Amino acid sequence: xxxxxxxxxxxxxxxxxxxxxxxxxxxxxxxxxxxxxxxxxxxxxxxxxxxxxxxxxxxxxxxxxxxxxxxxxxxxxxxxxxxxxxxxxxxxxxxxxxxxxxxxxxxxxxxxxxxxxxxxxxxxxxxxxxxxxxxxxxxxxxxxxxxxxxxxxxxxxxxxxxxxxxxxxxxxxxxxxxxxxxxxxxxxxxxxxxxxxxxxxxxxxxxxxxxxxxxxxxxxxxxxxxxxxxxxxxxxxxxxxxxxxxxxxxxxxxxxxxxxxxxxxxxxxxxxxxxxxxxxxxxxxxxxxxxxxxxxxxxxxxxxxxxxxxxxxxxxxxxxxxxxxxx
Amino acid sequence: xxxxxxxxxxxxxxxxxxxxxxxxxxxxxxxxxxxxxxxxxxxxxxxxxxxxxxxxxxxxxxxxxxxxxxxxxxxxxxxxxxxxxxxxxxxxxxxxxxxxxxxxxxxxxxxxxxxxxxxxxxxxxxxxxxxxxxxxxxxxxxxxxxxxxxxxxxxxxxxxxxxxxxxxxxxxxxxxxxxxxxxxxxxxxxxxxxxxxxxxxxxxxxxxxxxxxxxxxxxxxxxxxxxxxxxxxxxxxxxxxxxxxxxxxxxxxxxxxxxxxxxxxxxxxxxxxxx
Ligand SMILES: Nc1ncnc2c1ncn2[C@@H]1O[C@H](COP(=O)(O)OP(=O)(O)OP(=O)(O)O)[C@@H](O)[C@H]1O
Ligand SMILES: [Mg+2]
Numbered sequence: 001x002x003x004x005x006x007x008x009x010x011x012x013x014x015x016x017x018x019x020x021x022x023x024x025x026x027x028x029x030x031x032x033x034x035x036x037x038x039x040x041x042x043x044x045x046x047x048x049x050x051x052x053x054x055x056x057x058x059x060x061x062x063x064x065x066x067x068x069x070x071x072x073x074x075x076x077x078x079x080x081x082x083x084x085x086x087x088x089x090x091x092x093x094x095x096x097x098x099x100x101x102x103x104x105x106x107x108x109x110x111x112x113x114x115x116x117x118x119x120x121x122x123x124x125x126x127x128x129x130x131x132x133x134x135x136x137x138x139x140x141x142x143x144x145x146x147x148x149x150x151x152x153x154x155x156x157x158x159x160x161x162x163x164x165x166x167x168x169x170x171x172x173x174x175x176x177x178x179x180x181x182x183x184x185x186x187x188x189x190x191x192x193x194x195x196x197x198x199x200x201x202x203x204x205x206x207x208x209x210x211x212x213x214x215x216x217x218x219x220x221x222x223x224x225x226x227x228x229x230x231x232x233x234x235x236x237x238x239x240x241x242x243x244x245x246x247x248x249x250x251x252x253x254x255x256x257x258x259x260x261x262x263x264x265x266x267x268x269x270x271x272x273x274x275x276x277x278x279x280x281x282x283x284x285x286x287x288x289x290x291x292x293x294x295x296x297x298x299x300x301x302x303x304x305x306x307x308x309x310x311x312x313x314x315x316x317x318x319x320x321x322x323x324x325x326x327x
Numbered sequence: 328x329x330x331x332x333x334x335x336x337x338x339x340x341x342x343x344x345x346x347x348x349x350x351x352x353x354x355x356x357x358x359x360x361x362x363x364x365x366x367x368x369x370x371x372x373x374x375x376x377x378x379x380x381x382x383x384x385x386x387x388x389x390x391x392x393x394x395x396x397x398x399x400x401x402x403x404x405x406x407x408x409x410x411x412x413x414x415x416x417x418x419x420x421x422x423x424x425x426x427x428x429x430x431x432x433x434x435x436x437x438x439x440x441x442x443x444x445x446x447x448x449x450x451x452x453x454x455x456x457x458x459x460x461x462x463x464x465x466x467x468x469x470x471x472x473x474x475x476x477x478x479x480x481x482x483x484x485x486x487x488x489x490x491x492x493x494x495x496x497x498x499x500x501x502x503x504x505x506x507x508x509x510x511x512x513x514x515x516x517x518x519x520x521x522x523x524x525x526x527x528x529x530x531x532x533x534x535x536x537x538x539x540x541x542x543x544x545x546x547x548x549x550x551x552x553x554x555x556x557x558x559x560x561x562x563x564x565x566x567x568x569x570x571x572x573x574x575x576x577x578x579x580x581x582x583x584x585x586x587x588x589x590x591x592x593x594x595x596x597x598x599x600x601x602x
Binding site: 207209210212213214215216217218219220223227228231232250 | 402405407432433434435436439440442444446447448449450458459461462463508511513515536
C-alpha cells in the first residue's frame with residue numbers, strides 16, 4: 001500500500017506537466033507545410049551522391065581494364081609460364097629475359113621484414129596506449145605517432161640509405177651498401193604508427209564492461225588484456241596488420257633508394273634486391289618506348305602487384321571474419 | 328565431482344572468524360568507518376556494516392547515494408577509477424582488504440560480481456563460463472566440462488543452452504545473458520557474490536527467475552545485492568541497508584525495515600516520497 005502511495009505521487013506530477021503543454025505538435029505541422037523544398041532536395045541528394053560514388057568506381061574499372069589489355073599484349077611476347085617461373089630478369093639489351101620471380105621475392109622479403117618490425121612494436125604500442133597509459137601519456141603520445149606517420153617516404157628512404165645502412169654495417173660487415181634489410185626495417189618503422197593507431201582504436205572501443213567482467217573474476221591486468229581485450233578487438237587488429245602489409249607491398253621510394261636496382265633472385269637479405277614497385281619506377285624513368293616488350297612488362301608487373309594486394313585484402317577479410325568476436 | 332579451485336586466500340582459520348553477537352552468524356564482511364572520495368566528492372561517509380554468511384543483504388537507496396560505490400569497494404573494483412581515495416577498514420574473513428598487502432586478484436577470486444548490464448565476453452557460452460577457471464590454471468578439458476555444466480545448472484540456464492554451448496554468448500536474450508554471467512561467476516566457486524542491480528535491465532519473467540535463483544544460491548554463498556526495486560528487496564533479502572547521500576541511514580532485518588522502519592527518512596523512501 002505504501003508503494004501505491006508512491007504511484008499516486010507520480011501520477012500527480014504527470015497532470016501538472018499536461019497543463020504546461022506548448023502545442024509543439026502544431027508547430028511541427030506548420031513547419032512541415034512551409035518546407036516543401038526540403039522534400040525535393042531530399043530526393044535529389046541520393047542521386048548526386050550516387051553520381052559521385054560512381055566516378056571512383058568507373059575510374060577503378062578503367063584502370064583495371066587498361067592493365068588487363070596491356071598485360072595481354074605482354075603475354076603475346078613473353079609466355080605466361082616463363083614470366084612467372086623465370087628467375088632471371090634482364091629487361092634491357094639484346095637478349096632480354098622477363099622472369100618476375102626476382103621482383104616477387106624482393107617484394108615478399110621487404111614486406112616480411114617490415115611486418116616483423118611493425119607488428120610486434122605496433123601492437124605493443126597499442127596495448128600500452130589503450131590499456132596501461134594514463135590519459136595524459138596517451139594524449140602526449142598519440143600526436144607523436146601521427147607525426148611519424150606524416151613524414152614523407154622519400155625522407156624515410158634517405159634515412160635508410162644514409163643512416164640505417166651504415167649503422168647496420170657496423171654489426172653486419174657483409175651487408176652491401178644497397179640491401180633489402182635496411183629499407184625493410186625502415187618501412188617497418190614507417191608502418192608502426194598505422195598499426196599502433198588502428199589497433200589502439202580497436203582496443204579502446206572494447207566496452208569497459210568486458211574488462212570489468214574479467215577483473216571481477218580475479219584476472220590480472222595482463223590476463224584481461226590478452227584474453228579479453230585483444231580477442232575482442234582482433235578483427236580491427238588484423239585489419240591494421242593487413243593495411244600495414246598492403247602499405248609495405250605498395251611502398252616504392254624507400255626500397256628504390258636504399259635497395260638499389262639489382263634484380264637478384266635470392267633470399268639473402270644483405271644483398272640488393274628490387275621490388276615490383278621499384279622496377280616500375282626504374283623502367284618508367286628510363287626510355288621505354290610504347291609498344292616494346294619492356295613497355296608492356298610494366299603493365300604485367302603492375303598487374304601482378306595488383307593481384308597480389310587484392311589477394312592480401314581478400315585473405316584479410318576472410319581472416320577477420322573468421323576471428324570476429326561479436327559484441 | 329568436486330570442482331577444485333585453489334583458494335589461495337585466507338579464509339580458513341575458522342575458529343577466529345568473528346561472530347555476529349546478535350545472531351550467532353558468521354560475519355563475512357565487516358566494514359568499519361569506511362570513507363571514500365572520488366577526487367573531492369565524498370561518496371561514502373563513515374559506513375559501518377556487517378554482512379553475514381549465507382544471507383542475502385540488500386542495499387537500497389536513491390540514485391547517486393553510493394550503493395554501487397560501496398559494493399564495488401567490497402571487491403576493490405572501485406580502484407579502477409584513478410581518482411579514488413579510501414579510508415577505514417573492510418574486514419573480509421577477518422583480513423583488511425584495503426591493506427596494500429592484500430592481493431586484489433585473490434580477493435576477486437573469492438568474491439564474484441554480477442553487473443547491472445549483462446557483460447558476457449564476446450566468446451562462446453562455454454568459453455564464458457570456462458574463462459575464470461582457465462585463468463586460475465585449470466586446463467583439464469574434463470574438469471572444465473564439469474565446471475561449465477555445474478555452473479550453468481547452478482544458474483538455471485543449462486537446459487536452455489546445453490545444445491548451443493559453442494555459440495556466441497551475444498546470441499542469448501538479455502535475461503539469459505545475465506544468468507550466464509551468474510554462471511560465469513559461480514564457475515570459480517566464490518565465497519561471496521556481489522550483485523549490482525542484476526535485474527534492472529531485464530523483463531519481469533527473467534527477473535523472477537533470477538530472484539528465485541538468488542534465493543537458492545544463498546544456501547551456498549553469501550550474497551549482497553543492490554536494487555532499486557523495493558519489492559525485490561522485501562521479497563528476497565534477509566537484511567536491508569538503506570543508503571542516503573553516502574551514509575547508511577538504517578541497517579536491519581528486512582522485515583523490520585519494511586514494516587517498522589525506525590528512521591523517518593527510511594520510511595519516506597520506501598513509501599516513495601522521494602528517490
Ligand atoms: N567514476 C566516478 N567519478 C566521480 N564520481 C563518481 C564516479 N562514480 C560515481 N561517482 C559519484 O559518486 C556518487 C555515488 O555514485 P554511485 O554510482 O555509487 O551511486 P548509486 O547509488 O549506485 O546510484 P544508481 O542507483 O544511480 O546506480 C554519485 O554522486 C556519483 O556521481
Ligand atoms: Mg549504481
